[in-house]
Amino acid sequence: MTLVEPARRGARSIFLRRPFFTLALLVAVGYVLAAIFAPLVAPYDPVAQDFNAMMQAPSGAHLMGTDSYGQDILSRVIFGARYALIIGFFAVAIGAIGGLIVGLAAGLSGGWVEWALMRLIDSILALPSLILAVAFIAILGQGVDKVVIAVGLSMIGPFARTVRADVLQVRVQLFVEAAGLMAIPRAVIIWRHILPNVIYPLAVQVTIRISEAILVSSSLSFLGIGVTPPTPDWGLMIAEGRAFVSFAAWMSAMPGFALALLLIALSIVGDGIREEFDPKLKGKA
Amino acid sequence: MQNAERPVFELVDVEKVFQVRKPGQRFGRQTVGLHALDGVRLSVGQGASLALVGESGSGKSTLLRVLLGLDAPTNGQALYRGRAIREARAGGSDFARDVAMVYQDARGSLNPRMTIGALLAEPLRRFAVVPEAQIGARVEQLLTRVGLPADAAARYPAALSGGQVRRVAIARALASEPSVLVADEAVSGLDVSTQAQLLSLLRRLQQEMGLTLVFITHDLGVASYLCENIAIMYLGRIVETGPTDAVLAAPAHPYTAALRAAAPSFFQPIAEPLPGEIPSPLDLPAGCRFSGRCPRVQGDCHASDPYLARAGEGRSVACLHPLASPQASALAGTFQD
Ligand SMILES: Nc1ncnc2c1ncn2[C@@H]1O[C@H](COP(=O)(O)OP(=O)(O)OP(=O)(O)O)[C@@H](O)[C@H]1O
Ligand code: SF4
Ligand SMILES: [Mg+2]
Numbered sequence: 001m002t003l004v005e006p007a008r009r010g011a012r013s014i015f016l017r018r019p020f021f022t023l024a025l026l027v028a029v030g031y032v033l034a035a036i037f038a039p040l041v042a043p044y045d046p047v048a049q050d051f052n053a054m055m056q057a058p059s060g061a062h063l064m065g066t067d068s069y070g071q072d073i074l075s076r077v078i079f080g081a082r083y084a085l086i087i088g089f090f091a092v093a094i095g096a097i098g099g100l101i102v103g104l105a106a107g108l109s110g111g112w113v114e115w116a117l118m119r120l121i122d123s124i125l126a127l128p129s130l131i132l133a134v135a136f137i138a139i140l141g142q143g144v145d146k147v148v149i150a151v152g153l154s155m156i157g158p159f160a161r162t163v164r165a166d167v168l169q170v171r172v173q174l175f176v177e178a179a180g181l182m183a184i185p186r187a188v189i190i191w192r193h194i195l196p197n198v199i200y201p202l203a204v205q206v207t208i209r210i211s212e213a214i215l216v217s218s219s220l221s222f223l224g225i226g227v228t229p230p231t232p233d234w235g236l237m238i239a240e241g242r243a244f245v246s247f248a249a250w251m252s253a254m255p256g257f258a259l260a261l262l263l264i265a266l267s268i269v270g271d272g273i274r275e276e277f278d279p280k281l282k283g284k285a
Numbered sequence: 286m287q288n289a290e291r292p293v294f295e296l297v298d299v300e301k302v303f304q305v306r307k308p309g310q311r312f313g314r315q316t317v318g319l320h321a322l323d324g325v326r327l328s329v330g331q332g333a334s335l336a337l338v339g340e341s342g343s344g345k346s347t348l349l350r351v352l353l354g355l356d357a358p359t360n361g362q363a364l365y366r367g368r369a370i371r372e373a374r375a376g377g378s379d380f381a382r383d384v385a386m387v388y389q390d391a392r393g394s395l396n397p398r399m400t401i402g403a404l405l406a407e408p409l410r411r412f413a414v415v416p417e418a419q420i421g422a423r424v425e426q427l428l429t430r431v432g433l434p435a436d437a438a439a440r441y442p443a444a445l446s447g448g449q450v451r452r453v454a455i456a457r458a459l460a461s462e463p464s465v466l467v468a469d470e471a472v473s474g475l476d477v478s479t480q481a482q483l484l485s486l487l488r489r490l491q492q493e494m495g496l497t498l499v500f501i502t503h504d505l506g507v508a509s510y511l512c513e514n515i516a517i518m519y520l521g522r523i524v525e526t527g528p529t530d531a532v533l534a535a536p537a538h539p540y541t542a543a544l545r546a547a548a549p550s551f552f553q554p555i556a557e558p559l560p561g562e563i564p565s566p567l568d569l570p571a572g573c574r575f576s577g578r579c580p581r582v583q584g585d586c587h588a589s590d591p592y593l594a595r596a597g598e599g600r601s602v603a604c605l606h607p608l609a610s611p612q613a614s615a616l617a618g619t620f621q622d
Binding site for chain 1: 353355377378380381382385386388390393394395396397398399407408411461
């Protein structure tokens, strides 16, 4: 007897089947490489001020021009990718792990524990993550580590909500009941049967939400309450260039463009991963 | 072992009532009782094979859930070898190992994130059926037994067809070496040759290992091939039981007779059993629950509700006016043909 092979079909050719996904992935990988090797690829020191070269338009010497302190914008954009990706990654890690714990607890406990957790999530979720992050910054103070924690905490709510919804859906599945019929202990059922069916959708969420975390952290910097100068942070650079936008537009436009391109690339990659690996979006055999 | 002579399963006037929202009230909180099982009497002995037959909604799956201890009966007693089923299930893993289930929705009963090999290894490990080192070999053996290639172990359920998934579900049920197999439509919807292959596998296991079988089916042919005994369900009650061949050859209950007439050739699902709507279990007719559709209905049928009572050798029927004495026709069938 032969077995049908729907799962393997074209697994290798995903890059050919999804050209935009491939392009976006290349862009995202480019950002990651630039961030990792920033000291090697950046032409100047990102915080070196040169008062002989202030507010120069893009040229051969400064491909993206310089800012009002004479700092090379290209170098600052490249180092800025470091901060953006580090903040995005760790903030989402905090949000996803916290959300997984809270969501699992809410989805599996039932009764008043679930009620209390859900009211907590609801009261947190009612606020947009930017507002919530501002509130946490007000408590924690400024700095890269504080931004990571504030943005991470503000994302626990949305993560917890989707995890709980998935748990509620998975725990009534027949295979969970079947495991109970085989006298599999409850802790093992949660670990082996419920968790994997919740983790995969969560991983997809993570790729999509990294861009949200980057946007929120840049917004904090833009508002002047996140990362402190002279850290080469995109949000901060956009804010600094705002005063000169009429005659030195590149000061805001270059970091803005870098931010927009990364966000678009990440969301295309996230969507591609979701469509490719989410069994709910695939026709079942 | 003093339980060896007790029937494997014994149901004494089991009722299962679900509280459902009153029909027509979409927002109200008032509920009414839905009698999914209503006065079920049943006994399944060691090594017996019982087919459960009935229209959709007659309570077959609910009966299985009670047998497995997944649902507690609202009233009456459900016993496993003389012990309350819920108690037997709660009291350790013996019940879980001894009684295995094949779900109606086989695909839904398999974790989509586990390979077939891991799915089959789970009960093997849980019940320490074989030492760890032999698990791979035993998985292969189970796959071969249900007619799947050994390389299926590395696949996920999504990569298998409906019929193959059914085989995996059966293989997993057999992994714990149970003495009782409970199956909900385990072979329906499969093509004829696959069906025949699985049926002969089950029959072999039954003969070689003395497997006790409770088998829900829509197909009278499957019932008569696989099961010595048959129980016909109608609206939450077993209305006739007995040896499959005798019951199908000479039905005593008018409902059985109608089912039989609706399935003139075996190995075909019952298409349209009977004229007339099956009444809602929320609003049963007074007296006999079949009175609204029964061709033999008489005045007293509307007054009293017949219970399952003995009617001849190994047979029982719940009808005030059963068809021609089943004993006589059974004898006729045995001696004069
Ligand atoms: N959890 C439940 N809550 C409320 N009503 C239920 C529940 N489970 C079953 N019922 C009702 O009980 C009756 C019997 O259902 P059951 O699933 O046992 O039928 P069945 O004979 O298995 O049907 P089928 O052949 O379609 O599988 C139906 O009227 C059904 O609507
Ligand atoms: S009791 Fe009356 S109505 Fe019911 S099945 Fe028998 S003859 Fe028909
Ligand atoms: Mg059913």
